[in-house]
Amino acid sequence: DAKTTQPPSMDCAEGRAANLPCNHSTISGNEYVYWYRQIHSQGPQYIIHGLKNNETNEMASLIITEDRKSSTLILPHATLRDTAVYYCIVISAGGTSYGKLTFGQGTILTVHP
Amino acid sequence: GAGVSQSPSNKVTEKGKDVELRCDPISGHTALYWYRQSLGQGLEFLIYFQGNSAPDKSGLPSDRFSAERTGGSVSTLTIQRTQQEDSAVYLCASSLKGTGGGSPLHFGNGTRLTVT
Numbered sequence: 001d002a003k004t005t006q007p008p009s010m011d012c013a014e015g016r017a018a019n020l021p022c023n024h025s026t027i028s029g030n031e032y033v034y035w036y037r038q039i040h041s042q043g044p045q046y047i048i049h050g051l052k053n054n055e056t057n058e059m060a061s062l063i064i065t066e067d068r069k070s071s072t073l074i075l076p077h078a079t080l081r082d083t084a085v086y087y088c089i090v091i092s093a094g095g096t097s098y099g100k101l102t103f104g105q106g107t108i109l110t111v112h113p
Numbered sequence: 114g115a116g117v118s119q120s121p122s123n124k125v126t127e128k129g130k131d132v133e134l135r136c137d138p139i140s141g142h143t144a145l146y147w148y149r150q151s152l153g154q155g156l157e158f159l160i161y162f163q164g165n166s167a168p169d170k171s172g173l174p175s176d177r178f179s180a181e182r183t184g185g186s187v188s189t190l191t192i193q194r195t196q197q198e199d200s201a202v203y204l205c206a207s208s209l210k211g212t213g214g215g216s217p218l219h220f221g222n223g224t225r226l227t228v229t
Binding site: 042045046 | 117148155156158204206215217218219220221222223
């Protein structure tokens, strides 16, 4: 699976949009981009995933560049409860990698009042 | 609906004792995974079950670790003769399908194991 690069930390003011970038320049055509987050003392929480097109759900939006080498997770109106470690991972649609998620160090997002 | 449930939430055991950790996946999910997370570290894959296929045990760190999944639902992770380095949060996840591409993993809140 392609390796991802994320900034180690970011700050965001409450109520503002949080834009978390992720680079995955070696991504291949059948690999999805997934975002998870982990709040202290909880298991990772699935946020959103996409292949080529931008995606939106009740939690966030995912913007994938046309060349698919990078993506941005957008939390449109960040709240204090969104403070967490955010992980961007890439995983292929098949083969043997299935659930062997490899979480890097992620981005520590701190939302402040 | 109910998410992935793990029990106990916390377990303290003495070095050398055996422990069993339980995972109840989301109903209807065919795939089940065990991971562990040491303090301040990322997730370490342990084992993967998919339907009736033989499990992928490639992540188990030693033969003291084993897991089973009965009836395609509940899973138990067993650690024999626990060591202090086994102290970690053990996370279980399930997904609707086995392939990771279009089937997100849903995690429980884990069992925090402390070996004294």
